[in-house]
Amino acid sequence: MILRRWAHTLRPYQSECIAKSLQRLQQGIRRQAVSLPVGSGKTVIFSNLIRQIPQPTPMATKTLVLAHREELLVQAASQIQRASPDLIVDIDQGSRVANPAADVIVASVPTLGRTQSDRLLRYDPMRFKCLVIDEAHHAAAESYGKVIEHFDQAGHLVIWGCSATLHRYDGLRLTRAFDEIVYQKHFIQMIKEKWLCDMRIVTVKTRSSIGGVRKVSGDFATASLSSAVNNDERNLAVVKAFDAYASERSSTLVFAVDVKHAVCLRDEFRKFGIHAEVVLGRTSVAERERILNDFRNRKLPVLVNCGILTEGTDIPNIDCVMMARPTRSPVLFQQMIGRGMRLSPGKKDCLVIDFVDSFGGELVQITVPTLMGLDPALALSETDITDREALQRQQMQFLEQNPRPEPAVDPDLQAEMQMLRRFEEQEKKALNTIMPESLESIGFRASEHLNPLQLFSLQQPLSSQAKSKSTVALELVTSGSSNIRKLSRLAWVCISPVRFLLSNRNTLYFVTLDPEAGLWKGSTRCQMKTRAAATAAAAAAGKGGSRGGLFLTKETPIDLESPTLQHAVRAIDSLVRNKIPPFEYNVLLWNAPWRNKPATESQIRMLSKLGVNVSLAAQNLVQKPRDMSIGSMESEDKGVSTLTRGSATNIILRITHGASKTWRQVCSVRDRAEKKRERDRGGDPDLAKASALWVAKDD
Structure with a gap:
C-alpha cells in the first residue's frame, strides 16, 4: 500500500530509474551506480527504491545509507521517513549513536570509516540487504572501502550509488564500489x-x-x-x-x-x-x-x-x-x-x-x-x-x-591541421615545463614528435650540464609526447594525437579520443609470444592478428569515458596500480632505473628490422668517436648513453602499434595542404578522404 501511495509522486524518469535498477539487479548486477544532475531528486529515488530491493536472506532486511556531511545525512533520513513512514530511520554520526534495531541507518562515513573506529562492529553485516552511497563519486576513498568491506562480507549486499558527477579527478568513471552505471540523464536534457x-x-x-x-x-x-x-x-x-x-x-x-x-x-x-x-x-x-x-x-x-x-x-x-x-x-x-x-x-x-x-x-x-x-x-x-x-x-x-590563422585552405583538411598544430604547441609547452632549459640550450634539436623514425640531432657537443639531462631529453622525445610525461608517472607512448599506449608485460592499455562524443575512451589488448599459443588462440577466437610470432587479441573496451586526456590516463594508471603489486608497478615508471641502462642487442636488431637507422641514430644522439661500436652504446669519454633501453622500448612500441602509419598520414595531410595553398580553391576529390586520419590503427 505504501509503495502504491508514493509511486504516483515520482517523476517519470525517477520511476524509470528505479525500474532499471531492479531490472539490472535481477540480471545479477548488484553493484550499481546512477548518474543524475543536481536537483533531479536522487534522494527521492533511493528512498523509494530501498523497500523494493528483495531480501537475499530472511534476516537481511536492513539498509545502510552512507553520506559524508551532516546536511546530506539529515536530508536523506527525512526523505526516507516521508517515503516510508512505517520504517524506523536513525542517524549514526559522531555523538549521535543509532539504534542497531533501526530498519534504515543513515551513517556518516567519517564516523564509520575512520581508522581504528569500532562503530562498524556494532552492526551485523548479515542483517543488511542494501548499502546506498550518496554523492557516489567519493566512493573510491579508503574510508568508503572499509565500510563496504565490512558490510559485504556475505557477498549478497546490493550496493547502489548516486551522484551528479561520477567522474573523479583520477578519471575513473566507475570506482571499485560499482560494476555498472545502470541509469543516467544529462542536465541539458533535464532542463x-x-x-x-x-x-x-x-x-x-x-x-x-x-x-x-x-x-x-x-x-x-x-x-x-x-x-x-x-x-x-x-x-x-x-x-x-x-x-x-x-x-x-x-x-x-x-x-x-x-x-x-x-x-x-x-x-x-x-x-x-x-x-x-x-x-x-x-x-x-x-x-x-x-x-x-x-x-x-x-x-x-x-x-x-x-x-x-x-x-x-x-x-x-x-x-x-x-x-x-x-x-x-x-x-x-x-x-x-x-x-x-x-x-x-x-x-x-x-x-x-x-x-x-x-x-x-x-x-x-x-x-x-x-x-x-x-x-x-x-x-x-x-x-x-x-x-x-x-x-x-x-x-x-x-x-x-578573433580570426585564427588558417592552417589549410581546404575545409576538409582544416580539422586535421588544427589538431596537429595544437599538438605541436602543447608539446613545446610541455618540453619547456619539464626541462629546466629548452632542448636547444642543452645541445639538442627537437624533431617532430610524431615521427617514430626520427630522434633528435646534436647542434653542438654536450656540456657537462647537458649530460645529466640527456637521459630525460631522450625519454621525452622518443615517447612521442612530452606532454604525456606531465600527465603520468608511467611510461606511456604516443601513437597519434588522439591515441596513447601503456604496455604492461603482455597487456596493452590504450586511451583513444572518440571524435563524435568528444570523450577519451579506454581499451585493452593482450599479446601472446609463442606461435603455438597464437595459433591456438586464433583458432578459438577466430579474431585477432599476428605480428612476428606475437598474437594480439581483439581490442576490448574498458568501462572508461573521460572528458580530458589527463583524466583518461590517470584512470588507467589507477586501474593498473590496483591490479598489480607495487614492485611491478614501479617497473612501469618512465624514470625506472632499468630504462636508463644501454639498449640491448635484441632491441638494436628489432629497431633495425623496423626501419630505424640505428647507426645514424647513435651518431645523432651523442658526439662520439666514429669507431665506437653500436653494441657498447656508451662512451667513457662523454659518459652519456647513446640509446637507452627505455628509449628503445618507446620507439619499438610506437612503430609496432601504428605510429608509422600515423606519421605517413600526417605527411600526406601536410603535402596536400601545401599543394592546395599553391592552387586556386577548387574541387579536389582526394581531399574528401582526409576526415579520419587521427584515429590510429595497427599497421
Whole structure:
C-alpha cells in the first residue's frame, strides 16, 4: 500500500530509474551506480527504491545509507521517513549513536570509516540487504572501502550509488564500489524536459592572472589561488558584475576560494550597501542555520561560501550563482553551478556569472564554454545554455572578430591541421615545463614528435650540464609526447594525437579520443609470444592478428569515458596500480632505473628490422668517436648513453602499434595542404578522404 501511495509522486524518469535498477539487479548486477544532475531528486529515488530491493536472506532486511556531511545525512533520513513512514530511520554520526534495531541507518562515513573506529562492529553485516552511497563519486576513498568491506562480507549486499558527477579527478568513471552505471540523464536534457530550471550564462573577464598558480591533486592549490584572485580589483569586479546582472535576483550564491577570500567578498558587497553574509566551516551550527533560513526565505540576497555548499545543498530558490572561485576540476565546476538548477515557485531561471582570469595566454580553468565544447575564450552574454543556435552564433561571431590563422585552405583538411598544430604547441609547452632549459640550450634539436623514425640531432657537443639531462631529453622525445610525461608517472607512448599506449608485460592499455562524443575512451589488448599459443588462440577466437610470432587479441573496451586526456590516463594508471603489486608497478615508471641502462642487442636488431637507422641514430644522439661500436652504446669519454633501453622500448612500441602509419598520414595531410595553398580553391576529390586520419590503427 505504501509503495502504491508514493509511486504516483515520482517523476517519470525517477520511476524509470528505479525500474532499471531492479531490472539490472535481477540480471545479477548488484553493484550499481546512477548518474543524475543536481536537483533531479536522487534522494527521492533511493528512498523509494530501498523497500523494493528483495531480501537475499530472511534476516537481511536492513539498509545502510552512507553520506559524508551532516546536511546530506539529515536530508536523506527525512526523505526516507516521508517515503516510508512505517520504517524506523536513525542517524549514526559522531555523538549521535543509532539504534542497531533501526530498519534504515543513515551513517556518516567519517564516523564509520575512520581508522581504528569500532562503530562498524556494532552492526551485523548479515542483517543488511542494501548499502546506498550518496554523492557516489567519493566512493573510491579508503574510508568508503572499509565500510563496504565490512558490510559485504556475505557477498549478497546490493550496493547502489548516486551522484551528479561520477567522474573523479583520477578519471575513473566507475570506482571499485560499482560494476555498472545502470541509469543516467544529462542536465541539458533535464532542463529541456523542464525538470530543472532554465540556465543563463554570463562570462566576465578579469585581469587577474592564474597561469602561475600551483596545482595540487588536479586542481589549483588553495593558498596559491587565493593569493592570485583575492585582490581589491577582482573583488570589486565581482560586486560590479552582481550590480550589472543580478541586482534584481532574489538569492545569489557566491563561491569563494578560502575563508579569507569569502570574508573579503562579503565585506566588498557590504561596502556598496548590499546585504551579504558568509557561511564558513567554522560557522556555528546555530548561526549557519539562521543564515541559511534567511537565505531560503529570500531575506538575504547574497550568500558567500567556500567549500560548504557545493554538495547536498537543497535551496531551490537560488536564482544566481557567481563562480568567483576558479577551478580546473569539471566535477567541482558542475557541482557549483548545479546549486542553482532546482525548480522553485516564481523562479524563471538561474543566472550563472562565470569569472575567467586567464584569457591572455593558455586557458587553465574550467568554464561553461569548455564544458559545452565551444572555444574556451568565448565570452557568453546572458545566453540560454540549451539554445544551441545562439551558442553557435556567438561562437561564429567570436571567431570572426578573433580570426585564427588558417592552417589549410581546404575545409576538409582544416580539422586535421588544427589538431596537429595544437599538438605541436602543447608539446613545446610541455618540453619547456619539464626541462629546466629548452632542448636547444642543452645541445639538442627537437624533431617532430610524431615521427617514430626520427630522434633528435646534436647542434653542438654536450656540456657537462647537458649530460645529466640527456637521459630525460631522450625519454621525452622518443615517447612521442612530452606532454604525456606531465600527465603520468608511467611510461606511456604516443601513437597519434588522439591515441596513447601503456604496455604492461603482455597487456596493452590504450586511451583513444572518440571524435563524435568528444570523450577519451579506454581499451585493452593482450599479446601472446609463442606461435603455438597464437595459433591456438586464433583458432578459438577466430579474431585477432599476428605480428612476428606475437598474437594480439581483439581490442576490448574498458568501462572508461573521460572528458580530458589527463583524466583518461590517470584512470588507467589507477586501474593498473590496483591490479598489480607495487614492485611491478614501479617497473612501469618512465624514470625506472632499468630504462636508463644501454639498449640491448635484441632491441638494436628489432629497431633495425623496423626501419630505424640505428647507426645514424647513435651518431645523432651523442658526439662520439666514429669507431665506437653500436653494441657498447656508451662512451667513457662523454659518459652519456647513446640509446637507452627505455628509449628503445618507446620507439619499438610506437612503430609496432601504428605510429608509422600515423606519421605517413600526417605527411600526406601536410603535402596536400601545401599543394592546395599553391592552387586556386577548387574541387579536389582526394581531399574528401582526409576526415579520419587521427584515429590510429595497427599497421
